[in-house]
Amino acid sequence: MNEEIDPEFIAKLTDFLGFDNERIRHLIEKNYLARNWRKYEYLLRFDKEISHIERGTVLYQRGSSFEMITGFPKIRRAMVLDPTIKKHFLGLEKVVVEEKMNGYNVRIATTKEDILAITRSGYVCPYTTQKAKEKLNPKFFDDFPELVLYAEMVGPDNPYISKDIYNVESVEFYIFDIREKNSGKSLSISKKQKILEKYGFFQVKFFGEIPLETAPEEIGKIVRRLGEKEREGVVIKDPEMILSPLKYTSSQSNCSDLRHAFKFYNEAGRDYMLSRIVREGFQTVEWKENEDELKKRCMQLGESILKPLRESIRSVKEGQRLYEKSRIRVRDLKTVGDFQDYLNRLGIDAVFEEPQAVGEEYLITIRKLNKSTSDKTQAIWQGELW
């Protein structure tokens, strides 16, 4: 990143970020402020949270100054609905409840002349970018170059989180927030909805405005209904989007996370596992479940942990290596190469199978290898001690 050490560039960044010279140099040297690759080199990303600038925030030169696309603000979790919601949104009469979908988080916006899909970490994913260009009405970006769509990419042709529960054939972008560049300020819920409708974008399901007083109970019902359909949960928002949102998830979502984590038990984070389990404990107490309901929850928890664990241990015993399977769908095979190159740069060990033609498009199966769990399990079957 030699040209950033260029004093003129540093001086401009200093003006824009309000950090002093020394600090900017330090961020660049430590790679906390780093460039994307190849044709996206112009896009700088924060690899770390720095004084209220979220990790994953990106910025680029525009004329003589910069433009910034702020990162995904971390949405904090209510472990219990009551009193957490009432306390967090104190002073509001109503809160908005929207569905929290289980997909891949991307920000979509125009930078210099491109429409780009930017990941949570601030990378430009070439596959997601291509899908965004195909799926999203480009007029929005012409009309509102100063706005950024915050979306979940969901559906089976998602190389990150592949889910069949949303009735999506390939992939779609469900928008949950619109924010302004630079300030990161969110549009109010009503303004967001108006714009999304106008341009024909999909938006996350809206469960309405709910009085704060009855919100814990009503949200409990909504989350139970979502859970029955294996859906993840809700995000609870200030209608004006001034107070920060909260999230709350279904038992089925906790169990689904656990199934994935225990399949790859040596890769998954211990805190990740524990937090999903503890959520189950608080939910059963808050919802005053009886012994039958508890028994059902115990069984679901036990199965979510032990079945995938057994499956992986058994596969390795039979000589297999463990992997995560996903799929992409492209019009142009060039996208496959770009995506493969991108995963390589990120250090992800993935095997791409031969493209299969389907109509005008190609389906490509991807296997991401789970080396750590495979190796550990194999060593144990060979008699290694714990």
Next chain:
Amino acid sequence: MNEEIDPEFIAKLTDFLGFDNERIRHLIEKNYLARNWRKYEYLLRFDKEISHIERGTVLYQRGSSFEMITGFPKIRRAMVLDPTIKKHFLGLEKVVVEEKMNGYNVRIATTKEDILAITRSGYVCPYTTQKAKEKLNPKFFDDFPELVLYAEMVGPDNPYISKDIYNVESVEFYIFDIREKNSGKSLSISKKQKILEKYGFFQVKFFGEIPLETAPEEIGKIVRRLGEKEREGVVIKDPEMILSPLKYTSSQSNCSDLRHAFKFYNEAGRDYMLSRIVREGFQTVEWKENEDELKKRCMQLGESILKPLRESIRSVKEGQRLYEKSRIRVRDLKTVGDFQDYLNRLGIDAVFEEPQAVGEEYLITIRKLNKSTSDKTQAIWQGELW
């Protein structure tokens, strides 16, 4: 520890341990080699593993030299019985199988003139010491001043691990190894058994010598039978005690550990939790369990996690603080004061209830407070975010 910096003392230690002067000074300064308190000040303990000297090893001056009581060697775990046992004990015809009891590990030996019970970390526990003096035939220590008993203290009047499963009225010491001072060398199984019988000591259950070839299968059966009685598992040993032993535990023991860990979910180690869960996965695959057996295991796992978690979360909701309850039984109330003082020195937050006279003795209930889980759970019930 000023007098240790005394050059003459350092010189003697240097001779005994074979470490150079500088290293001894460093160990003392870092408190890796530290003194016990009060009347046991003469007993130095290794607070860290140092070049093959196990953590918890203690030593004391004896005439012009030192005597050393080596620590508990870490017994490694077989995650699967086959091929681990055959590989580890390669070259032996038979292995000895003994019960692994769930109690508190102590070493018992005479040092200067005392019989002392020394914990895994190298402290002298005044309660355990008193019990050892009451329970163990002192003639052994007169006849064999050079030997050390490695024991499990089990039974309900155990302030560390209180279990009712061993048919012990108060506490007993079950000996599993006899080792020589200084070298740490174990007596062979047959020699150990002969001595323990002669002095009327309890010893851990002996399941016999088993041919290496059939050991995985036979040990599987033994562990299943032990599990049915909620007992922990086995230690597999070289009859000559030259190769290091291995351990293997029952599903019930894994679940019992999990029940304890999830009761105090914010105190317990994440790796501790995960390892118990992963053992269940390997056991069900190695033992080729069918779908019914798997279902039962899932239920037991789920209940071992969620029930204690629910219990703790509910207790805190109802305004209680979480604690672990245990009990001691003493002849002389002075032992209570000494033990309380000892726990204080270790930084353990424990409340002692009023002694209750029972025959010639007193029972004292102890509550060890679990501040971390209590505080975390309480904060969540007050609306704190995760």
